[in-house]
Amino acid sequence: GENVEQHPSTLSVQEGDSAVIKCTYSDSASNYFPWYKQELGKGPQLIIDIRSNVGEKKDQRIAVTLNKTAKHFSLHITETQPEDSAVYFCAARPGFQKLVFGTGTRLL
Amino acid sequence: KAGVTQTPRYLIKTRGQQVTLSCSPISGHRSVSWYQQTPGQGLQFLFEYFSETQRNKGNFPGRFSGRQFSNSRSEMNVSTLELGDSALYLCASSLNGQGVDEQYFGPGTRLTVT
Numbered sequence: 001g002e003n004v005e006q007h008p009s010t011l012s013v014q015e016g017d018s019a020v021i022k023c024t025y026s027d028s029a030s031n032y033f034p035w036y037k038q039e040l041g042k043g044p045q046l047i048i049d050i051r052s053n054v055g056e057k058k059d060q061r062i063a064v065t066l067n068k069t070a071k072h073f074s075l076h077i078t079e080t081q082p083e084d085s086a087v088y089f090c091a092a093r094p095g096f097q098k099l100v101f102g103t104g105t106r107l108l
Numbered sequence: 109k110a111g112v113t114q115t116p117r118y119l120i121k122t123r124g125q126q127v128t129l130s131c132s133p134i135s136g137h138r139s140v141s142w143y144q145q146t147p148g149q150g151l152q153f154l155f156e157y158f159s160e161t162q163r164n165k166g167n168f169p170g171r172f173s174g175r176q177f178s179n180s181r182s183e184m185n186v187s188t189l190e191l192g193d194s195a196l197y198l199c200a201s202s203l204n205g206q207g208v209d210e211q212y213f214g215p216g217t218r219l220t221v222t
Contacts, residue, residue: 032208043112043198043213044151051208089151096206098141098164101151 002027002094006102013080013107021105023090024072030092033073034099035064038087048075077107110135112201112214120220126187129217131199133180137212139163139205140182142174145196145216154197157182158205186219194221 003026013019025033031052036044050057050064050073057064063076073092077084090102113132121127133140141164142154153166157176174184180201186193196216202209 034210036213043215046210046212049208049210093207098153098156098205099211100153103150 002030002092002097002100004090004092004100004102006090006105008105009103010106010108015080015082017080019077019080019084019107021075021088021090021107022072023074023092023102024070025092025100026071027092027094028068028071029094031095032093032099033064033066034091035075036089036091038089038104040086044089080107112199112212114197114199114214114217116217117215118218118220120222121189122222123189123191125189126185127189127219128183128185129197129199129219131182131184131201131214133182133199133201134212137201137203138180139202139209139211140176140180141200141202141205141211142182142184143198143200144168145198146194151198154184156205163205189221191221194219 006023034049037047038044048062048064050066061078066073087104087106089104091099093099115130139158141156144152155174156164160176171187176182198216200211200213202211
């Protein structure tokens with residue numbers, strides 16, 4: 001089945017700097033890649049997603065890139081702000097199967 | 109449009125008891141998935157229901173069970189509670205739970221077993 005690896009587990013950045021979180025997946029059938037942000041005491045919130053027919057997607061300070069050949073996708077946050085501090089999860093879904101999540105990255 | 113709701117938000121139970129958690133999906137969503145979240149284990153998939161049928165199941169013991177009603181609301185039950193069942197239980201809903209369907213999470217139920 002699908003396996004998603006996420007790095008780093010913790011990322012500390014200065015306010016205003018950029019942050020990059022990387023994920024790799026194993027199943028070439030995966031075609032949907034969402035990213036979630038989880039703040040303390042809350043459920044994960046969908047912040048951006050990308051389909052396998054798209055290489056990059058942007059939403060204000062957040063962008064996600066997908067490299068299908070290498071089977072990896074990344075979340076980029078520019079001009080980081082204190083409210084960006086949270087745990088971020090990547091996920092992948094192979095076709096008609098369930099979402100498989102990465103282990104999370106704590107962004108400080 | 110209301111989001112995913114879960115009740116209760118907090119629960120304290122004693123070892124050996126059983127507990128039932130409830131989840132109401134976003135209106136129109138037919139797929140409901142349940143996850144267990146603990147500090148050391150991340151998001152662990154429990155099961156997914158679609159049209160009142162369990163479609164996917166994670167690697168959890170039979171003490172964990174669930175069901176879905178005709179209005180897509182779902183419940184999960186944990187019998188004979190153990191200390192290790194203390195966790196945040198998250199429910200998520202999506203239209204059909206497949207392909208490029210977006211999945212939205214509820215706020216979770218924090219279960220503490222003493």
